[in-house]
Amino acid sequence: MGAPLRIAIAGLGTVGVGTVQLLQEHAEAIAVRCRRPVEVTAVSARDRHRNRGCDVSMATWYDDPVVMAREAEADVVLELIGGSDGVARATVEAALSAGRAVVTANKALLAEHGTDLARAAEAAGVPLAYEAAVAGGIPIVKALREGLAGNRARRVYGILNGTCNYILTTMEETGREFHDVLEEAQHLGYAEADPSFDVDGIDTGHKLTLLTSIAFGRPVDFGAVFMEGIRHVTAMDIQQADELGYRIKLLGVAEETEHGILQRVHPCMVPKQGPIASVDGVFNAVVTEGDYVGRAKLEGRGAGAGPTASAVVADIMDVAAGRTAPTFGVPVDRLETGPAASIDTHVGAYYVRLMVLDRPGVFADIATALRDTQVSMESILQRGHNPGEVVQVVMTFHPTVEAAATRAIDRIAHIDAVVEPPCMIRIEDL
Amino acid sequence: MGAPLRIAIAGLGTVGVGTVQLLQEHAEAIAVRCRRPVEVTAVSARDRHRNRGCDVSMATWYDDPVVMAREAEADVVLELIGGSDGVARATVEAALSAGRAVVTANKALLAEHGTDLARAAEAAGVPLAYEAAVAGGIPIVKALREGLAGNRARRVYGILNGTCNYILTTMEETGREFHDVLEEAQHLGYAEADPSFDVDGIDTGHKLTLLTSIAFGRPVDFGAVFMEGIRHVTAMDIQQADELGYRIKLLGVAEETEHGILQRVHPCMVPKQGPIASVDGVFNAVVTEGDYVGRAKLEGRGAGAGPTASAVVADIMDVAAGRTAPTFGVPVDRLETGPAASIDTHVGAYYVRLMVLDRPGVFADIATALRDTQVSMESILQRGHNPGEVVQVVMTFHPTVEAAATRAIDRIAHIDAVVEPPCMIRIEDL
Known part of the structure; x- marks a missing residue:
């Protein structure tokens, strides 16, 4: 048994608590699989005294996650704060500067600053892992970066936002209109009070950007993503789609075209018998088309404490076992900058x-x-x-x-x- | 750029040739991703003079793959001969004894001798990789062993044999009987002259055994698999299933029960709307149920030169990059022997x-x-x-x-x- 892998957790919301619970519940199995124990040695969150239903008393408390990232006795910093800038970004940068591995679920941060952060991780010689940032529990980052790494990607696409998929599925099942279903989803906690990130396609765009980088070996280029949300889709459109043999899904699609890589997020009518139409409710799915493997699809829960914790812990176990890969599959200086195709093409x-x-x-x-x-x-x-x-x-x-x-x-x-x-x-x- | 990873290939059938082609076509991309080139330095096959449509002139030829495994200048031996014993087994054993990593697509060998071979690999301190042995191009071994490793598995099941799935799908689409469709599949090259391995469920059993070991951390136990093939399924059964809301699929299922792990292979009537019913033709799919991630499904081509080469090359790239895991996820001495449940339960x-x-x-x-x-x-x-x-x-x-x-x-x-x-x-x- 090797020395413990020490984890500092920044952010104890749903995902942070789920991760602590998973690490504690399966501590022995994880230690056997990694040949070393994984220990939470430091935590930081907004309110020290809130009862979260998980025990972090063994960990040193930090009020400031940036200080924790810099100073804690930890090999890995887990960033579960969220947001593309501010304290989340500062925490990740501090951790990498201090030579600590980073595991994060933060798609916005990586979509905006992924190439720079990957460069910082490379300079520090530590991994920057983010399986949980794309499609929740589905191990799609690992599949694209390692399991299908021998292929030249032609296209990668998917249903990447459970909130939109839940809304569209419910509209279809009940015949109700968008605003009505959105309101209900907000009451149920499936949608945020400000739903814009989800329903306007921004969250899907963030995730697509990361898939694009891994699949095509490109720097992250969130600015190049065409995004259109689902606000304008009506019950009538869904019914018409049904009559035409289609279902309506919000897809993120990245593909190589003669004009460059085209990244687009928008509602699509997809054939009912196709690989993506049957993915319902809060499920996510990613389809990848490679030149040798052909079409492969991965499907699972795209959000929630359990699935996200599953992805976070897989990343931690990779770090513990010494399994690493460049952040986007190839070293940063080998990412190929090429033209971005416009939606007009x-x-x-x-x-x-x-x-x-x-x-x-x-x-x-x-x-x-x-x-x-x-x-x-x-x-x-x-x-x-x-x-x-x-x-x-x-x-x-x-x-x-x-x-x-x-x-x-x-x-x-x-x-x-x-x-x-x-x-x-x-x-x-x- | 690091030193080249040298590959010795035993067996130049469809998969061997596909692998050589992939390694050559994507040589540069592979070198960038692994930070070192991959070179085929030795080959062995039955007939040296056969034109295979791929160039292996740069490699040293060996008439005997066992001699090659022992003596060739290679870091990795690729075993693509097939069969649970004989020369395939001898080749793998010789390679591990000589301290060389092994990559294989041989499910029969691993289902019969996997635990012993894993022990030999561990003793030699080299990886024994077999992504291509289960579900072709689908990276399910990696997903279970790494991407979902934080979960306690409850069940894993899937459509693991493309020949049977093709036969059942064609019977359903055409209303024809088993023997008629089998004969056609044999003419088309989708089924072997001796179809027993496929249609009697043995091939599915081999693959299921490997999934069981990874998912539940058990020694391979092919002897415990209940197997029933698809010969007795009639067009009438398929029609009845349709009327009852089901489709008939040959599944391999491994699950934890109060009587122990139950491994079973047999035709199943599954609900048309369920996750597995829509997988048609030569496609394979694996569904895993973990305690944190919930249900996740991976789907793709289960056989053929391209998909299998994709999986073989992913394993090679893992070896090249130094990403390793114990053969069945945990060290051999930590595999848990427990009761095997009978189909009667x-x-x-x-x-x-x-x-x-x-x-x-x-x-x-x-x-x-x-x-x-x-x-x-x-x-x-x-x-x-x-x-x-x-x-x-x-x-x-x-x-x-x-x-x-x-x-x-x-x-x-x-x-x-x-x-x-x-x-x-x-x-x-x-």
Whole structure:
């Protein structure tokens, strides 16, 4: 049995407490697997006197996590504070400067500053591990960085935000509208009071950025991610999707294109029989397409104390056992900077829903707009017939480049009889 | 850049050639990720002069792989010969004795001799890696051994044989019978001339044994696996399953029960909406249930040159980067020997199909048999009505212990009017 691996934990929220519980409950099994015990020697959180339901009395308390990261008797600093800057960032930087390994669940921090932090970890010769930052308990970071490392990635995509997936699944099951379901999710604790990070696709974008870096060996480039959330998806869109053979999911997709790496987050209509449509509720899934392995999918719980603690502890066990890899799979100076493709270059099919005054000539106006913008319509369907009233018109476009689809939709939006901004959802063969 | 990792390859069949191609095509990326190049320095195969479509002229040729394993200038010996004994085993033993790391795709060898080989690897202080032995390109060995290592496993199960899954999927899609589809699969090269390893569940059993060892920290115990293949599954059973809301899959299941670890391989009726029913054709999937992570599923191609080479190369890259773990997750002397549960202790629901002479009194005889054996029937259905002729009767039992179900079926088989041995398929909520 080797010397204990000493852990300093910054942040004792749900995940921190779950991690302490896992480390204590399975202490013996972990020691056997790592050939050394893992001990929590220091902790830091906001309120020292709060009862958290876990015993950290054996650990030295620090009011300031940055001081702890610098001074504690610890081999690993666990950053579970969250946020892309401020104290979380300072804690990680202090730990790396002090030559301590870092394990974090902080996707925002890594999406914004991952390349710099990876460089600092390399300079210090310590690992910077973040399995818990992407897709909760699913070991996707390890799978991409090690288990599938022999492949050249073509594409990686997934359902990376359980809150959005829960909302979309519930909208589908109940026929209710977005705001109604969001409110309920907030009451149930599945969504934050400020839901923007989740429902506007930012959280998915953070996670996608990390997957992109590992899969393609690129520096993290969160600024290049196209992001569109799910606020505009209606119960009617979900029903229409169903009739067309699709389900609507918020996906993060990163793919190599002739214009560079395209990173995009948006609602997608995906075929019901495809690999991603069946992933429901709070589950996450990541699909990766490699040149030798073909398509592989990993699915599991994307959030929650247990799954996240599972991922955090796996990282700790890797550090304990001396299993390390460069933060994004290759050394920082070998990450390849290349062009980032714009969403305008995306080629795909489109679903467009319009609210239209039911009067003669509207279809002709739409047809003219499509002809002028060189977009080919696959289908058009008017729901109901009510002369003089507003009715719903649903169209699908054959695969076309997004720049053209956007021009077409913009032209259509300016037709007099179109009374609301059109709703567009991309159709993907994923 | 570190010193090259030198590889000696024993066996240049499909997987060997695929591995050489991958190592050559992605040589630079692999060197960057491992911080050292990987070089094939020695090869051994049956026929030196066969054109294999890959260039191994830079490697030293050995007619005898055992001599190569002992003498070649290599850090790693790749065993891709196959078979649980004979030259494959001798090659691996020679490599470990000579202090060389071993990477193998040989499930039969490890299922039969895994604990001894793990001990030899430990004594030599070298890794024995076998990601390719289970579920092809899916990195499930790494996921269980490292990515989910903090969990206590409750159950692990999966579709582990692409040949059987292809046959069952094709039977379902076409309504054709087993032997017909098997013959076609043999013509297409999806099934061996001697299909027994696949269709009788032996290959699934081999793979399950390895998953069991990793998930539960047990010595490999292939002898304890209950195995039943898919030869007795008929098109009618598949249609009945469909009507009952199930699909039929050959599963390997390992679970902790009050009687010990139960390892079983047999066709299962699984709910269409469950995590495993949608895995079609040559795809494999493994579901693991851990106490913290909950349910996680990994899905991908279970065989073929590309996916298998992907797994082999991942193992090689781990060796190159110095990432190692004990063969079955814990050191051999910490593997826990415990009782193996018998299939008789399994508790589940059952589907039973009978061929019965259509005459009065048969249902009464069946009911008596069930009463006497204390088995509770959920449903019974006679297909067609043809007095004096043979008709089909389909029953389902409520969950019961297998010993009782077996007694009931045995009693029913002895009823005069039952003219063929009953066909039983277990119903699982997986």
